[in-house]
Amino acid sequence: MLNITTKTKHRDIFPEVVNLLDNSKKFFERIGASDMEKKVVEMRAQLNEPFYLLVAGEYNSGKSSFINAMCGERVLTDGPTPTTNRITLLTYGDKVEIKEVGDHLCQATYPMESLKDVTLVDTPGTNSIIIEHSALTESFVHRAELVLFVTSADHPFTESERQFLQFLKNKWGRKVLFILNKIDLKTPEELNEIINFLEKNCYRLLGFEPKILAVSAREAYRAKVEGNKELLDKSKIVEVENFIFDKLDLDTKIDFKLVSPLKYLFNVFTELQHNLSEKVNKCNTDIKSIERFETRLKNKKHDMQEYTLKYKDEIKLVFSRLKEKLDNFLNSYVTIKSVTFSKVGREKIDEKFKREVYGLLNPQVDLDRIIDDVVDYVARNNRALWDLARDHIEKEVGYDRRAGSILDGHAERHYDDRKHEIEIALKSRSKEFRELDIDRESERINSSVQGGFISFLVTEAFAIGIGVSAIMIFSWIVPPPVTIGISVALAAIGFAILPKRRKTFRNEFIKRTDAICERFVEFMKFEIDKAIDRVIEDISNNISSYRDLRWTEREEIVRQVSEVNMLLESVKTLMRKSGLS
Ligand SMILES: Nc1nc2c(ncn2[C@@H]2O[C@H](COP(=O)(O)OP(=O)(O)OP(=O)(O)O)[C@@H](O)[C@H]2O)c(=O)[nH]1
Ligand SMILES: [Mg+2]
Structure with a gap:
């Protein structure tokens, strides 16, 4: 510790x-x-815990050999293929020992003084065909205070190495020390060239000047085993060990130890801040987009209500056509002449009335057609608006259809149900129209015509009777011109009776139909508006549930933002205190 x-x-x-x-x-x-x-x-x-020195790099670069070289003993397995498949923490211990302490995690000990305050971490190599090796190493990076990045002199700085280094620096803010291994394979001139290449490209691609320590792990190991001083110098292992174990004094190591989590948290919170602010923006955009759709729905509701006003005129037209047919009927059949002839021809006036006024173009049929039109119109719009709403939620707001309730795959049934509902509402109550009972109206016209005609006959009979008797009996009391005048007046009254009854029937019929028309128009307006209201309200409710969802999400994100801001401020303060910024 x-x-x-x-x-x-x-x-x-x-x-x-x-x-x-x-x-x-x-x-x-x-x-x-x-x-x-x-x-x-x-x-x-x-x-x-002790200072963690992570030895990382591509497979076969010589990481395990490098640790073995420092120990002067083959503590770790090395080999020409992707060899290391677990993480080994090498710490101080009286004897060489390796034991498994977790999944792909080993604890090894070796009696080397330097390991008392440094733990060397051997890792599986990156960029091999065994993908789990890279993943294992990457999963351990956050625990390293310093990374010894081992690269092989026979292929220094590959593209995959650049990517891994970028990951170490950008994501984890880790300090990296380059170990250029296998220098025994190159001449001094070639080595200079390689080091220049590394320095130049590291700065160009990663933005920092690397500290590079050149070594031959193979020669160092051999030198230590054989006690060959010359080979040991040539291997340059001593320079590397000095730098790692001596130049990195305790304070520097503690600096690294304290700074590592700060750097890491700085990166994490900065990235999180950015992501969260993007999420807030997305929520705002979505909320606005949903609100725009809600306004669109309101306008659509208004348009639909405006459009359906035309049905009011269509209904009125049906009733005015009924009146027209009544007038035609009255003019054609309810005159003294036609009634007289029809009586002679024994044709019943009520049947004629039914046929002429209600037969062709039955108003009931016309009204049913209007209702069907309305039902179709509302149902069509209902379907179109739901489709629009679903598209909007999926494409603009980006909610997965499966995540929401927006007609989760039951669209067809829902559309049919809603159509049926509107149909029932409009048709069932529209039955009131049947108050204009054809049979009763026929009876009425019948009794008006019959009564009128009989009164006409009786009056005319009286008039004739008075005329005749006046001439024959009363002429000696009353001068004939007076009685004739009376009989003429009576005859005239007789002729006026039927038109008067006809007029009364017409007025009453019109009053009755007008009242029904008015009630029907009112009823239709009420029911249509109600159906439109329900359609719009349904969709609005559904849509606004997504808006509420975004509201809640935004609230939570905003809360997270303020927490992240506070944490990031603490990180920055500590970084300043530790002399990092
Ligand atoms: N010529 C030369 N070969 C070396 C040197 N260091 C290691 N090697 C060889 O390189 C090969 C890989 O060595 P390892 O130590 O297993 O490499 P590693 O990076 O641990 O490989 P992985 O565990 O697979 O990631 C072995 O055959 C070593 O003998 C060196 O300094 N010079
Ligand atoms: Mg290895």
Whole structure:
């Protein structure tokens, strides 16, 4: 375990870094980022552990050989194929020992003084065909305070190495030390060229000047085993060991230890801040987009209600056609002449009435057609608007159809149900129209005509009777011109009786039909508006549930943003205190 009391700076910062890690853990736990939570917990635990020196690089670059060379003993397995398949933590111990401590995790000990405050971590190589090897190494990177990046002199700085280094720097903010291995394969001139190449391209591609330590792990190992001083010098292992174990003094190591989680959290929170602000923007855009759709729905409702006003005129037209037919009927059949002849011809007036006024173009049929039109119109719009709403939610707002309720695959049934519902509402109550009972109206016209005709006959009989008797009996009392005048007047009255009855029937019929028409128009308007209301309300409710969802999401994200801001501020403060920025 590292003693962290060497510098006052460390004494001050240590509890604050611990506190920051604890708060970060709570934050990741709250937002359900269990992966991050686990990493933060590990980093927190690692503050009390020895300095972790991660030996990483592509497979076959000589990582395990390099550790073996430092030990002067073959503690780890090396070989010409992708060899290392687990992570080995090499710490100080009295004797050489390796034991498995977890899934793909080993604990090894070796009696080397330098390992008392440094843990060397051997990792599987990247860029081999065994993908799990890379994944295993990447999953351990957050625990390293410093990375020794082993690259082979026979193919230095490959594209996959660049990618891995970028991952180390950008994602984890890890400090990297280059170990240029296998220098025994190159001449000094070639080595210079390689080092220049590395320096230039590292700066160009990754933006930093690398510290490069050249070594031959193979020769170093052999030199140590054989006790060959000359070969040991040639291998340059001593320079590397000096740098790693001596130049990196305890304070520097503690700096790395405390700074590593800070750098990591800085990157994580900065990225999170960016992502969250994008999410807030997306929520805002979605909410606006849904609100725009809601306005569109409101306008559509207004348009539909406007459009359906035309049915009012169509209904009125049906009733005015009925009146026209009545007038034609009255003019054609309810005159003294026609009634007289029809009586003679024994044709019943009520049947004629039924046939002429209600027969062809029956108003009931016309009204049913209007209702069908309305039902079709509303149902068509219902379907079109649902489709539009679904498209909008899926394409503009980006919700997966399966995630929401927007007519989850039951569209056809829903459309049919709604159509049926509107049909029932309009048709069932429209039966009131049948108050204009054809049979009763026929009876009415019949009794008007019959009564009128009989009265006409009786009056005319009286008139004739008075005329005749006046001439024959009363002429001696009353002068004949007077009685004739009376009989003429009576005859005239007789002729006026039928038209009067006809007029009364017409007025009453029109009053009755007008009342029904008015009621029907009112009823239709009410029912149509109700149906349109329901269609729009249904869709609006569904759509607005997505808006509410986005509202809730936004609230949560905004909360996360403020927490991240606070955590990032703490990170920055600690970075300033530790002299990082
Ligand atoms: N010529 C030469 N060969 C070396 C040197 N170091 C290692 N090798 C050889 O390179 C091969 C790979 O060595 P390892 O140590 O297994 O490489 P590694 O990076 O651990 O490989 P993985 O565990 O598969 O990732 C072995 O055949 C070593 O003998 C060196 O300095 N010079
Ligand atoms: Mg290895």
